[in-house]
Each structure stands twice: as structure tokens, then as C-alpha cells.
Amino acid sequence: MKKYGITxxxxxxxxxxxxxxxxxxxxxxxLIGKISDxxxxxxxxxxxxxxxxxxxxxxxxxxxxxxxALRFRTxxxxxxxxxxxxxxxxMNHMAATGxxxxxxxxxxxxxxxxxxxxxxxxxxxxxxxISNMLPEExxxxxxxxxxxxxVSLQIGIDSTAIIGKPLLQFPSTTNPxxxxxxxxxxxxxxxxxxxxxxxxxxxxxxxxxxxxGFSGNGQLDxxxxxxxxxRTDAGLYVLDFIPNVxxxxxxxxxxxxxxxxxxxxxxxxxxxVESILFPHSVFDVQMYKTVTGKNNALRKEYEKLLQMxxxxxxxxxxxxxxxxxxxxxxxxxxxxxxxxxxFADELQKTAQKILGK
Amino acid sequence: MKKYGITxxxxxxxxxxxxxxxxxxxxxxxLIGKISDxxxxxxxxxxxxxxxxxxxxxxxxxxxxxxxALRFRTxxxxxxxxxxxxxxxxMNHMAATGxxxxxxxxxxxxxxxxxxxxxxxxxxxxxxxISNMLPEExxxxxxxxxxxxxVSLQIGIDSTAIIGKPLLQFPSTTNPxxxxxxxxxxxxxxxxxxxxxxxxxxxxxxxxxxxxGFSGNGQLDxxxxxxxxxRTDAGLYVLDFIPNVxxxxxxxxxxxxxxxxxxxxxxxxxxxVESILFPHSVFDVQMYKTVTGKNNALRKEYEKLLQMxxxxxxxxxxxxxxxxxxxxxxxxxxxxxxxxxxFADELQKTAQKILGK
Numbered sequence: 017m018k019k020y021g022i023t024x025x026x027x028x029x030x031x032x033x034x035x036x037x038x039x040x041x042x043x044x045x046x047l048i049g050k051i052s053d054x055x056x057x058x059x060x061x062x063x064x065x066x067x068x069x070x071x072x073x074x075x076x077x078x079x080x081x082x083x084x085a086l087r088f089r090t091x092x093x094x095x096x097x098x099x100x101x102x103x104x105x106x107m108n109h110m111a112a113t114g115x116x117x118x119x120x121x122x123x124x125x126x127x128x129x130x131x132x133x134x135x136x137x138x139x140x141x142x143x144x145x146i147s148n149m150l151p152e153e154x155x156x157x158x159x160x161x162x163x164x165x166x167v168s169l170q171i172g173i174d175s176t177a178i179i180g181k182p183l184l185q186f187p188s189t190t191n192p193x194x195x196x197x198x199x200x201x202x203x204x205x206x207x208x209x210x211x212x213x214x215x216x217x218x219x220x221x222x223x224x225x226x227x228x229g230f231s232g233n234g235q236l237d238x239x240x241x242x243x244x245x246x247r248t249d250a251g252l253y254v255l256d257f258i259p260n261v262x263x264x265x266x267x268x269x270x271x272x273x274x275x276x277x278x279x280x281x282x283x284x285x286x287x288x289v290e291s292i293l294f295p296h297s298v299f300d301v302q303m304y305k306t307v308t309g310k311n312n313a314l315r316k317e318y319e320k321l322l323q324m325x326x327x328x329x330x331x332x333x334x335x336x337x338x339x340x341x342x343x344x345x346x347x348x349x350x351x352x353x354x355x356x357x358x359f360a361d362e363l364q365k366t367a368q369k370i371l372g373k
Numbered sequence: 374m375k376k377y378g379i380t381x382x383x384x385x386x387x388x389x390x391x392x393x394x395x396x397x398x399x400x401x402x403x404l405i406g407k408i409s410d411x412x413x414x415x416x417x418x419x420x421x422x423x424x425x426x427x428x429x430x431x432x433x434x435x436x437x438x439x440x441x442a443l444r445f446r447t448x449x450x451x452x453x454x455x456x457x458x459x460x461x462x463x464m465n466h467m468a469a470t471g472x473x474x475x476x477x478x479x480x481x482x483x484x485x486x487x488x489x490x491x492x493x494x495x496x497x498x499x500x501x502x503i504s505n506m507l508p509e510e511x512x513x514x515x516x517x518x519x520x521x522x523x524v525s526l527q528i529g530i531d532s533t534a535i536i537g538k539p540l541l542q543f544p545s546t547t548n549p550x551x552x553x554x555x556x557x558x559x560x561x562x563x564x565x566x567x568x569x570x571x572x573x574x575x576x577x578x579x580x581x582x583x584x585x586g587f588s589g590n591g592q593l594d595x596x597x598x599x600x601x602x603x604r605t606d607a608g609l610y611v612l613d614f615i616p617n618v619x620x621x622x623x624x625x626x627x628x629x630x631x632x633x634x635x636x637x638x639x640x641x642x643x644x645x646v647e648s649i650l651f652p653h654s655v656f657d658v659q660m661y662k663t664v665t666g667k668n669n670a671l672r673k674e675y676e677k678l679l680q681m682x683x684x685x686x687x688x689x690x691x692x693x694x695x696x697x698x699x700x701x702x703x704x705x706x707x708x709x710x711x712x713x714x715x716f717a718d719e720l721q722k723t724a725q726k727i728l729g730k
Contacts, residue, residue: 108469108492111562113703117465122656130699132653135465148659205468207562207703211711216700296489299479302505342487343573343714346470346564353709354568357700 037096037144040179042086042169048189049083049218051226051243059084059166061228063243070239074230081160082202083195083214083227087186088171089155090179094147095120096172097134097158102165104139109346110205112136116164119210120145121219123155123186128219131156133208144172151177155184157219159210162203163231191251192224193217193367194244198260200292201229205350213351216360221367223251234260236269241276248280252367258291258310259349266310270317274326283328285370288318290334292359296348303348330370337362394453394501397536399443399526405546406440406575408583408600416441416523418585420600427596431587436460438517439559440552440571440584444543445528447536448510452477453501453529454491459522461496466703467562469493473521476567477502478576480512480543485576488513490565501529508534512541514576516567519560520588548608549581550574550724551601555617557649558586562707570708573717578724580608591617593626598633605637609724615648615667616706623667627674631683640685642727645675647691649716653705660705687727694719 043058052063062070062078079102101116113119118134134143151174160166173179195201195214203212210216218225226247228240234257244253255273258266274286290311297304311334318331337359338344344355351359400415409420419427419435427435436459458473470476475491491500508531517523530536552558552571560569567573575582583604585597591614601610612630615623631643647668654661668691675688694716695701701712708716 108474108494109490109564111468111564111703112465124655129655130652130702130705131656132705133466133703135704137465146653146656148657150658205564207466207468207564207709211700211709295487296503298481298486299488299503300505301507343568343710345487346468346490346710347492348487348489352564352568353700353711354714355710357711 036175037094037172038175039098039170039172042171045086045088045171045181048085048087048187048224049226051194051228051247057167059160059169066239066243070237071233073233074237074240077202077230077233079165080163080202081166082162082212082229083225084160086158086160086169086171087156087182088158088179089153089182090173090177091151091153092173092177092179093149093151094144094174095131095156096142096144098142098170098172099134100140100167101136101161102167105164107163107205109350110163111207113208114162114203114206114211116161117208118145118161119159119208121157121159121210123184128157128222130210155182155186159215162206162209162212187218187222187224189224191249192226192247193221193252193254194226194228194247194250195254195256196228196234196240196244197256198229198234199231200259200351201234201256202227202231203229204231205346205352206356207353211353211356213356213360213363216356217363217367220360220364232260236261236265236273238273238276241273245277245280250281250284252370253277253284253286254289254363255286256289258289258314261310263310263313266313266317270314271321274321274329278326285328285330287330287332287366287370288314289332290314292338293334294348295342295345298342330366332363332366393532394451394529395532396455396527396529399528402443402445402528402538405442405444405544405581406583408551408585408604414524416517416526423596423600427594428590430590431594431597434559434587434590436522437520437559438523439519439569439586440582441517443515443517443526443528444513444539445515445536446510446512446539447530447534448508449530449534449536450506450508451501451504451531452488452513453499455499455527455529456491457497457524458493458518459524462521464520464562466707467520468564470565471519471560471563471568473518474565475502475518476516476565478514478567480541485514485579487567512539512543516572519563519566519569544575544579544581546581548606549583549604550578550609550611551583551585551604551607552611552613553585553591553597553601554613555586555591556588557616557708558591558613559584559588560586561588562703562709563713564710568710568713570713570717570720573713574720574724577717577721589617593618593622593630595630595633598630602634602637607638607641609727610634610641610643611646611720612643613646615646615671618667620667620670623670623674627671628678631678631686635683642685642687644687644689644723644727645671646689647671649695650691651705652699652702655699687723689720689723
């Protein structure tokens with residue numbers, strides 16, 4: 017009877033076909049979005065030489081996987097994932113899917129098309145991302161959490177399907193765009209990883225965009241400039257730090273930060289980005305004064321750099337970055353998917369102008 | 374010494390001026406967005422005659438305050454709130470600010486302008502929403518949680534400021550728009566209450582929009598049609614239930630549901646809305662088949678109604694509801710602020726065409 021039961025079970029498993037999921041370790045697939053190799057773990061943003069050198073909060077935030085993405089191809093009809101997050105973070109103004117979920121895109125009709133999200137349930141997660149697909153081979157891009165780390169990651173496919181490294185070198189890893197900044201740069205508060213502005217930009221340009229956004233800590237740390245400057249293949253540096261610095265820091269540190277980037281990269285374009293005009297500053301007059309004061313200071317630093325003879329320095333004013341309807345943030349500061357979409361659109365236009373030169 | 378200390382404390386309190394917040398019970402300010410008076414509590418959507426008559430999940434979801442908003446005016450420089458939520462709900466694909474936060478708008482330059490959000494910390498919440506405003510009298514609109522209930526609510530202002538009932542009857546409560554539907558209608562997954570499509574529409578048209586979205590339960594319950602039909606002052610009924618019904622239910626229940634609305638409202642326009650084409654259905658062929666099948670069935674019911682001689686029945690196809698870039702949802706189904714903005718834009722155009730007639 018027992019033997020018969022086991023045979024029946026096997027038959028059922030075979031008949032159920034792709035209902036069986038087989039998992040493959042993410043380590044065998046290329047990872048994009050890293051500024052440098054890392055050694056403590058694969059899924060982090062900062063190399064270990066910075067440990068103990070950069071400020072501790074910056075190091076800790078480097079463990080958040082914002083901007084990192086796995087590339088693979090498969091003909092599976094179902095794609096699932098198992099992933100363990102590092103801190104199992106919670107924030108009351110950002111969906112857990114954005115904080116610690118996964119976000120899958122496929123290369124379809126000449127663009128990166130949203131497939132679906134891996135919704136997190138806690139520290140250890142197992143989730144079907146998409147099912148009922150036609151068994152066609154596709155190239156996939158799987159974004160990792162924006163505000164948590166990844167301890168381990170496995171990709172699940174039909175047991176009868178194949179999975180492998182990508183054939184297309186998309187997004188192009190030649191001359192990546194390197195973005196430095198704040199919580200907004202890191203992706204707060206996108207509903208899912210794919211909707212941070214650096215990840216949207218990556219898809220739109222089909223070019224690797226490296227995220228060096230450090231929530232609350234985009235404070236012009238020179239160690240990070242040093243790290244960024246070592247990437248002599250960078251196509252563009254985007255500096256979007258204003259919300260995290262004081263007026264004094266703008267005046268004290270901007271030129272030195274730019275100098276660090278320039279040491280090894282005399283011609284790489286550098287784009288200085290003003291802080292968005294926080295929608296609630298329509299009412300909060302103190303906030304309005306602070307933000308516009310820092311933006312004005314940045315513009316003066318920019319003009320100073322030009323006067324000093326620096327070339328290929330560009331400036332993106334707050335003007336149209338998030339539109340003017342006031343509806344683009346969750347809390348007056350952090351962008352929603354609506355805000356990030358508008359921000360990425362404006363940044364894309366500017367980047368294309370610069371890169372087209 | 375003790376007496377001296379107390380005097381000093383008083384002096385400090387006076388000097389600190391508006392840092393002192395005084396709270397006023399929300400019960401004294403008008404509440405908009407309700408289909409009917411309620412008796413169990415002020416902050417709920419369904420009247421008690423439905424208790425035990427409608428299905429239990431519908432009754433329970435009626436306790437969620439989606440679409441409800443307080444109206445008041447004040448000249449305070451700070452606005453704060455204390456609120457207790459009913460269930461302290463959590464969802465892994467929606468920010469807590471949307472689930473159980475508050476969302477403040479002010480009438481400014483002829484439109485409702487976002488002020489800021491009340492971020493929830495748990496069941497009992499106390500939060501400064503905005504500060505550092507000029508002490509000008511403004512009219513405010515405070516949206517209540519989308520996916521939780523409100524047990525109590527107090528509004529805090531500077532102890533020296535005034536607060537009172539609104540002088541402007543905005544949004545107009547004459548001929549409100551009544552929207553019936555699903556989790557999407559209820560506001561899943563807006564980042565904050567103001568970004569559900571019914572609340573966006575309310576601000577854009579400056580007309581009261583009543584939310585009868587019931588997550589997972591927009592199943593054409595006739596008791597809800599009865600409730601909606603009793604509002605003979607309704608300017609427009611919007612029926613957006615397709616994602617929650619089966620193909621069979623579309624065929625079985627649509628005409629009867631419309632009939633219930635028509636009993637007391639022979640001429641009130643009724644708008645049938647197709648299900649959005651879920652972005653992940655580009656890949657999930659089963660989902661694509663299901664959704665388009667139900668949409669096609671709805672169109673046939675619509676044509677049947679026209680053939681039966683019904684007037685003022687309108688139809689909104691899925692076509693442009695959320696655009697075609699696939700980026701508008703958090704999970705393939707539930708809209709983000711980006712999706713809701715596009716959906717509300719399309720619905721606004723359609724509603725204005727209908728209401729302009």
C-alpha cells in the first residue's frame with residue numbers, strides 16, 4: 017500500500033508538470049549595480065576597504081541592496097524566489113515590497129517590461145512571482161530590496177525548464193551612471209524596487225545605474241567620492257545630496273568632493289542636482305527657506321567650479337523635477353512611484369543631453 | 374523654590390507660544406464621503422440597517438474609512454492629530470500611511486493642495502502633520518485611513534489659534550459621485566489616503582465622491598445597490614467591480630444590480646468601468662484570458678442594457694485607464710499613486726463628459 021502510494025505521488029507530480037519548482041542559487045547569475053567587488057557578502061554595495069574608514073551609518077546602509085539586480089534567462093512558465101533579508105526592516109511610510117521585496121522585469125519588445133513583484137512575509141521569504149507564462153525563453157532582470165539587505169537568494173523555475181546566464185548584455189555595463197545621494201536616491205519611498213529613480217533610469221537608458229544613496233547620510237563623505245572616483249569607466253556622476261547636508265556643508269565640501277571625483281576622471285561629466293522642492297514647503301515656510309537656501313548655495317558652488325575652469329560640470333535645477341501639483345511624495349519629502357517616475361523622466365532627458373555630447 | 378519653578382514653567386510655556394498644541398474632537402467638524410448616516414460609530418461607511426443583512430466581510434470592510442474626510446478651518450501654524458485606529462492593520466504591499474494614516478489638504482489658489490501626512494505608529498497615534506505655517510486662516514480637508522477604521526480622532530492646533538467649521542462648501546456635497554467596487558476602488562495600494570482614485574477625483578472635481586470599494590468583495594451585492602439607490606441625489610454612479618466577480622456573476626448580476634439603482638433613480642447616469650488590464654497579464658496568459666473575458670462580458674451586458682431601452686448608461690473601457698507602460702501597480706493588480714493618478718485622470722474626463730450633458 018505504501019509503495020503504491022509513493023508511485024501515485026510520483027505520477028501526480030509528473031502530471032502536475034511545472035507545478036514542481038526547482039531552486040537555483042542566485043550566486044551563479046551576474047549581478048549589476050555594484051560600484052566595486054564586495055567581500056563580506058555578494059549582496060551589498062560597499063567594498064570592505066571602506067569598513068572602519070567611512071562613517072558607520074554609511075557602512076551599514078551599504079548593506080542595503082538598492083540598485084542591485086540579478087540577470088538571468090529562463091523558459092520557465094513560473095518564476096519564484098526564496099530570499100532571506102538581513103534586518104527585516106519596517107517603515108511606516110514605505111510598502112514592505114519596496115523595503116525588502118524583489119521586483120522582476122523581462123526584456124520584451126525592445127524594453128524592460130514589469131513582470132511582477134516578490135512580496136515579503138518576514139525575514140525568510142518564499143514567493144511565486146509570476147506563473148502561467150508561455151514556455152518561451154526570456155531575459156530577466158530581478159531587482160533586490162531598496163531598504164534591507166539580502167543574506168541569500170534563490171530563483172525557482174519549473175523543474176523541466178532551463179535557466180542560465182543572460183545572452184544579452186542588457187542593461188549595458190559599459191560606462192555606468194553613478195548616482196550619489198540621500199534616502200530619495202536610495203529609493204524612499206518606492207512601492208517596489210524597480211520604481212526608485214535610479215532603477216527606472218537604468219531601464220529607460222538600458223544602461224547600468226549604480227545606486228549610492230544613503231538614507232539620511234548623503235553628507236558628502238569624501239571616502240564615497242574616493243570610491244566613486246576609482247570607477248574610471250563611469251559615464252556620468254550624478255550628485256543628489258542636498259537634502260542631507262547643511263548649508264555650511266554645501267559651501268565647505270562640494271568643491272572638495274568634486275575634486276576627489278576629478279582626480280582620476282578629468283573629463284567624466286558630473287551632474288549637480290538641486291533638492292526637489294518639497295511639496296509641504298508650500299506651507300512650511302522654514303522648510304522652504306532651508307531648501308531654497310541650500311539650492312542657491314549649490315548653484316553658487318557650481319558657478320564657482322565653472323569659474324575655476326572645470327569642464328563637463330552640469331546643473332539640474334529643482335524646477336520641473338517632480339512637477340508642480342504637490343502630489344508626488346508620501347510625506348512631503350520622500351517620493352512615491354509618481355514622484356520617481358517624473359524625477360527619472362527629467363533626469364533621463366538631462367543625462368541623454370550630456371551623454372549625447 | 375517649587376512655586377518659582379512653576380512660574381518659570383508657565384513663562385516658558387507662554388514664550389514657546391504655538392509649541393503648545395490644543396486638541397479638539399473631530400466630532401464637531403463636518404464629515405464628507407458617507408453614503409448614509411451611521412450609528413455604530415461616526416467613522417464608518419455602512420448604516421446599521423445593513424448589519425446582518427449584507428455579507429459579513431462587506432459589513433466589516435464598511436468599518437474602513439476609505440473616502441471619508443473631515444472639513445475644518447483654522448489659522449494655526451501647526452496642525453497635529455491624535456487618532457486611534459480600529460484593527461491596526463498591516464499589509465506587505467501597502468504603506469502604513471495609506472492603510473491607517475491621515476492625509477491633509479488645504480484649499481489654496483483655487484485647488485486642494487497637499488499639506489502633509491499623519492504617519493501612524495500603531496493603534497494609538499499622535500503626530501504633527503505640518504508646522505511652521507504662516508498664521509493664516511485656511512480651509513482644510515483631512516482624509517481618513519483607507520484600510521483601517523477610526524475609533525477616535527482629535528485635531529491639534531496652536532493653543533492660541535482658532536478652529537471652526539468650514540465656510541466654503543467645498544468639495545460640493547450636491548449630487549455626489551458614488552463609486553462601487555473592489556480593493557482598487559477602496560484605495561489599494563495608495564501610499565496615503567489622498568491618493569486613492571476616488572479621493573483624487575473628489576479634489577479634481579471639487580465634488581464629494583463616496584467610496585464604496587470593498588476589498589475582495591465588490592461582488593455585486595444587491596444590498597449595496599439598494600443602499601446606493603436610496604441616494605436619489607447622486608450625480609453619477611460608477612460601477613467598478615469586475616476584478617471581484619466571476620464571469621458568471623457578470624452575466625447573472627449586472628442587470629439586476631443596475632435595476633436596483635434605477636428603481637428610485639430613473640435618469641441618474643451610471644458608468645460601467647472595465648477592469649484595468651493588469652500589467653502582469655502581459656505574461657500571465659491565464660490572467661489575461663480571465664480579465665478580458667470578464668471585460669467582454671461586461672460590454673455585452675452594457676449593450677444588452679442599451680437594447681432594453683436603458684438611458685444614461687455609460688461605458689469606460691480599460692484601454693487608457695492606467696497607460697500602457699506596465700509600471701502602475703505594486704503587484705500587477707493594485708494601483709500605486711502613479712496608477713491612481715492616471716486612473717483618476719481618465720475617470721475625470723469621462724465623468725466631466727457625462728456630467729456636462
